[in-house]
Amino acid sequence: xxxxxxxxxxxxxxxxxxxxxxxxxxxxxxxxxxxxxxxxxxxxxxxxxxxxxxxxxxxxxxxxxxxxxxxxxxxxxxxxxxxxxxxxxxxxxxxxxxxxxxxxxxxxxxxxxxxxxxxxxxxxxxxxxxxxxxxxxxxxxxxxxxxxxxxxxxxxxxxxxxxxxxxxxxxxxxxxxxxxxxxxxxxxxxxxxxxxxxxxxxxxxxxxxxxxxxxxxxxxxxxxxxxxxxxxxxxxxxxxxxxxxxxxxxxxxxxxxxxxxxxxxxxxxxxxxxxxxxxxxxxxxxxxxxxxxxxxxxxxxxxxxxxxxxxxxxxxxxxxxxxxxxxxxxxxxxxxxxxxxxxxxxxxxxxxxxxxxxxxxxxxxxxxxxxxxxxxxxxxxxxxxxxxxxxxxxxxxxxxxxxxxxxxxxxxxxxxxxxxxxxxxxxxxxxxxxxxxxxxxxxxxxxxxxxxxxxxxxxxxxxxxxxxxxxxxxxxxxxxxxxxxxxxxxxxxxxxxxxxxxxxxxxxxxxxxxxxxxxxxxxxxxxxxxxxxxxxxxxxxxxxxxxxxxxxxxxxxxxxxxxxxxxxxxxxxxx
Numbered sequence: 001x002x003x004x005x006x007x008x009x010x011x012x013x014x015x016x017x018x019x020x021x022x023x024x025x026x027x028x029x030x031x032x033x034x035x036x037x038x039x040x041x042x043x044x045x046x047x048x049x050x051x052x053x054x055x056x057x058x059x060x061x062x063x064x065x066x067x068x069x070x071x072x073x074x075x076x077x078x079x080x081x082x083x084x085x086x087x088x089x090x091x092x093x094x095x096x097x098x099x100x101x102x103x104x105x106x107x108x109x110x111x112x113x114x115x116x117x118x119x120x121x122x123x124x125x126x127x128x129x130x131x132x133x134x135x136x137x138x139x140x141x142x143x144x145x146x147x148x149x150x151x152x153x154x155x156x157x158x159x160x161x162x163x164x165x166x167x168x169x170x171x172x173x174x175x176x177x178x179x180x181x182x183x184x185x186x187x188x189x190x191x192x193x194x195x196x197x198x199x200x201x202x203x204x205x206x207x208x209x210x211x212x213x214x215x216x217x218x219x220x221x222x223x224x225x226x227x228x229x230x231x232x233x234x235x236x237x238x239x240x241x242x243x244x245x246x247x248x249x250x251x252x253x254x255x256x257x258x259x260x261x262x263x264x265x266x267x268x269x270x271x272x273x274x275x276x277x278x279x280x281x282x283x284x285x286x287x288x289x290x291x292x293x294x295x296x297x298x299x300x301x302x303x304x305x306x307x308x309x310x311x312x313x314x315x316x317x318x319x320x321x322x323x324x325x326x327x328x329x330x331x332x333x334x335x336x337x338x339x340x341x342x343x344x345x346x347x348x349x350x351x352x353x354x355x356x357x358x359x360x361x362x363x364x365x366x367x368x369x370x371x372x373x374x375x376x377x378x379x380x381x382x383x384x385x386x387x388x389x390x391x392x393x394x395x396x397x398x399x400x401x402x403x404x405x406x407x408x409x410x411x412x413x414x415x416x417x418x419x420x421x422x423x424x425x426x427x428x429x430x431x432x433x434x435x436x437x438x439x440x441x442x443x444x445x446x447x448x449x450x451x452x453x454x455x456x457x458x459x460x461x462x463x464x465x466x467x468x469x470x471x472x473x474x475x476x477x478x479x480x481x482x483x484x485x486x487x488x489x490x491x492x493x494x495x496x497x498x499x500x501x502x503x504x505x506x507x508x509x510x511x512x513x514x515x516x517x518x519x520x521x522x523x524x525x526x527x528x529x530x531x532x533x534x535x536x537x538x539x540x541x542x543x544x545x546x547x548x549x550x551x552x553x554x555x556x557x558x559x560x561x562x563x564x565x566x567x568x569x570x571x572x573x574x575x
Contacts, residue, residue, distance in 0.1 A: 006479065007503045008548040011243055011443030013181045014498055016490050019194060021207035024434075025051035026427055028211035030179050030191060031064035032240060035391030035412035036217030037158035042420035044171045047427060051160070051193055051209055053177035055218070055233045058159050059152075060084035062219045062230055062392065063409065066151025067276035067344065069144035070413070071406035072107040075131055078139045080104040087407060090136045090306040091400020091533055092519050094251070094555060099397040101408065102378055110413045111143065119143045119157040122562050134405035135275040136306035142406050145284055148276055148342045154409065171220035174203060178492050179237055182214065182245040182387065183437035189385035190214050190546045191435045193346045196492060206381040212432040213423055216242060218415065220370040220392040222271075224500045226452075226459040228367040229258055229274040238393040240499035242292075243506060244544060248383040249540045250395045250553075251372030252503070256403050256520045257464040258368035259310040260286075261361065262352065263325035263475055269455070272366050273348050275328060277405045280304055282341060287360065288317050296327075308402040308520045311365040315464060315522070318364065329358035365464055369408060371399040371519065375539060383541075388423070390415040401519025402544035444485030448493035448499050454481055458504050462511045471512035478505050509550060510538045513534070 021142070026047045029040045032054035040052045073083045083104040088095050115121065122130045122142045131140040145153035153353050165171060176198040183192040192210040197203050219236030222230025243249055260280070262273040280286070280303045285293050297306035298313050305313075314326050330338060335357030338346050342356075374382050374389040376396050382389055390396075391412040398411050426432055446454075461474025481501055488494040516530040517523045535555040543549045 008549055009546050010244055010502055010505075011441065011546065013441050013443065014076050014490070014495055015442040015445055016180050016194060016196070016495070017206045017384070019208040021203055022050055023172070023207065023209045025049045025209065025211045027051070027215060027423055028053065028209050028212050029215045029217060030193065031055075031217030031219060031391065031393070032058045032155055032221060033061040033217060033391055033412060034158065034409055034411060035416040036423065037155075037162060037218060037389065038413055038416035039215050040419060041158065041161055041422050043423060044168065045547055046134070046140055046163060046424040048170060051171065051211065052171065052176070052519070053174045053179065053209065055176070055178050055179075057175055058173070060231065060233055062234060063151045063412070064155045064508070065229065065231060065274070065326055066154075067148040067274055068071065068278045069142040070111060070154070070409040071130070071134075071137065071141050071151045071404070072111045072143065072410060073104060073112065073139070073141055074108055074129060074143065075139065075141060077142050078288050083107075083141060084141055086137050087398070088400075089405045090308075090402050090404035092402055092529065093531060094400035094518070094537065098250045099378060100496070102418070103398050103411060105413070105416050106417075109409045110410070110417055114154065114413065116157070117157055117161050119145065119154050122147065123155075133280055133281045133304065135280065135301070135304045135310060136404045137304075142278065142281070145280065146339065146343070147486065148278065148344045149352050151409065167207055172198070172510040178495065179218065180206065180313045180495055182241050183208065183210070184245055184384070185435040188246065188434060189432075190387040191437050192239070204348065204351065212427060213388065213435055215419055216374060216387070216389040216393050217391045217412070218393045218492040218548065221500070221503055222367050224455065224458050224504055225367040225453045226269045227261070227272050228270075229272060230367070231271055235496040236503045237496065237499050239373055239387065242382065242384075242387065242389065243263050243502060243540065243542055245384060245387070246542050247387060248375040249373060250375040250537050251401070251505065252370070252507040252540060253514050253521070253538065254399075254401045255367060255370040255507070256307060256369040256371055257311045259307055259314050259365050260328055260363040261366035261368070262349070263364040264323065266399070273352070274368070275345055275361055275363055276342070277307070279330055279342060279345065283333055284316065284328050286310070287327050287329050288321055289323050289327070291319075306402060307405060311464060311520065312522055314363075315367055325362045325364040329360040329361045330356050331358065331360065369403055371395075371396050371403050376415075378418065379422040380415050381422070388419045390419055401565055421569025433531050445488040445490060445494040446481060446498045448497045450481055450484065451497045451500065454497070454500055454504060456476070457481075459510070462508050464520060465522050466511055468515070469525075470511065472506055474508045475505070475512060478508060506540045506548060509548065510540070513538060513550065
């Protein structure tokens with residue numbers, strides 16, 4: 001068995017056919033969730049040519065699946081300062097406070113702009129937005145739409161805006177387009193991407209989308225685990241292409257496991273039904289198999305404690321009772337209220353044979369969100385010139401070790417706006433000129449048949465319950481999979497699976513190195529947070545030799561501009 005401490009080597013490019021078509025744009029935006037659509041729409045107003053590519057259909061990303069809502073201090077009695085405090089507490093000491101300040105101070109205006117674009121949030125009889133509360137929030141500040149279909153409504157509104165300008169030659173949309181790799185100049189600046197399109201006519205197969213800048217808005221990596229709330233498209237493509245190109249990624253070990261995902265029984269895998277935190281916000285209570293409510297004595301906010309606290313409490317109660325789930329009891333809220341407030345959740349539960357009005361819902365934690373990602377500054381710039389990132393693919397410093405409920409949609413909205421403003425200014429000043437990219441290399445691909453084994457490795461070794469032994473075993477298994485890369489047929493399934501492998505190696509490395517319990521995971525061999533030893537971020541970079549370097553960046557060094565190399569040594573045992 002390979003040693004878990006051996007060097008992780010990553011290729012620069014995935015094997016792919018040579019580009020058979022080209023497209024040129026000032027900015028290439030990859031992804032069509034709230035971040036990608038917001039950025040593309042704002043850029044279109046000031047930039048000559050924007051190309052938006054999305055993996056399947058415009059509405060197929062994670063934004064559509066967001067149930068709970070979008071958090072912003074919209075109420076007169078609320079404040080940005082209070083929203084900041086709640087976010088910092090949830091992030092367990094690792095948030096970048098300046099990024100959180102940007103989020104909470106600019107967020108209300110961005111939400112109002114979204115309403116101006118046609119997003120319809122739920123309102124009361126007076127026409128005021130109805131605000132609710134979710135875990136970790138001390139105020140009612142969650143705006144929702146359609147009860148529990150907020151993401152779908154935001155996606156609808158933004159796509160409607162995009163459709164209204166589809167005839168504009170300044171913006172082009174290509175659907176069913178998977179980004180394969182980033183194109184970089186000899187000096188290392190990003191100048192486009194290779195993209196595989198399932199289409200007809202001139203744009204079909206692998207092509208080269210050339211641009212002055214690239215914005216990654218590709219979402220998360222949920223499919224790296226056996227069970228997730230993420231849609232099938234969430235295979236970490238944006239993070240993986242950035243990692244191979246040499247961009248810095250940070251905080252990958254901090255994976256959020258949503259505490260209340262519907263438990264479908266042993267062996268259930270793939271995308272699992274989420275039961276929104278908003279259900280607990282309205283008064284639902286977690287109970288164990290005996291009917292005992294167990295959160296009241298664990299945290300002052302009880303069932304509305306931050307997600308990491310609730311997930312950990314559920315896992316501990318499951319272990320203590322020998323059960324594979326707990327129960328979410330919403331019966332006292334009444335069928336009429338549940339159907340009106342949570343129509344999507346109630347309908348899905350009933351499809352699966354559970355009626356929340358008459359019986360508790362079986363739930364257990366499952367992968368939900370990646371708090372880490374491609375490291376950016378406050379303008380969305382990454383460590384590579386010409387490359388930006390926003391939304392779940394990015395690591396702005398907002399979330400720290402654990403994301404506060406309903407901050408994700410807000411982060412995508414706020415930082416997409418900032419990226420667009422920065423790019424408009426830079427392009428107008430003549431920065432980021434078109435440059436040529438040198439030829440590509442090739443590497444073996446991991447056949448898609450290995451994906452279940454990879455997902456099982458990550459779930460058992462680097463899930464919410466971890467130890468030095470489990471992470472070491474996971475790294476060894478991932479090295480075996482890396483050695484199994486072969487001449488698999490290039491295509492979406494093998495590219496996605498290889499992306500998951502590369503991210504799995506980076507994530508497991510960070511999880512192995514972080515010897516403490518913090519945020520969304522528990523380390524059995526280090527069961528408490530170690531503020532003295534681990535108030536730090538782990539930053540991954542693929543070095544020029546192709547080896548994965550991991551740099552420790554202490555929190556007291558703040559969150560410098562990504563291109564400012566932290567003066568720290570590479571961690572011992574990791575290259």
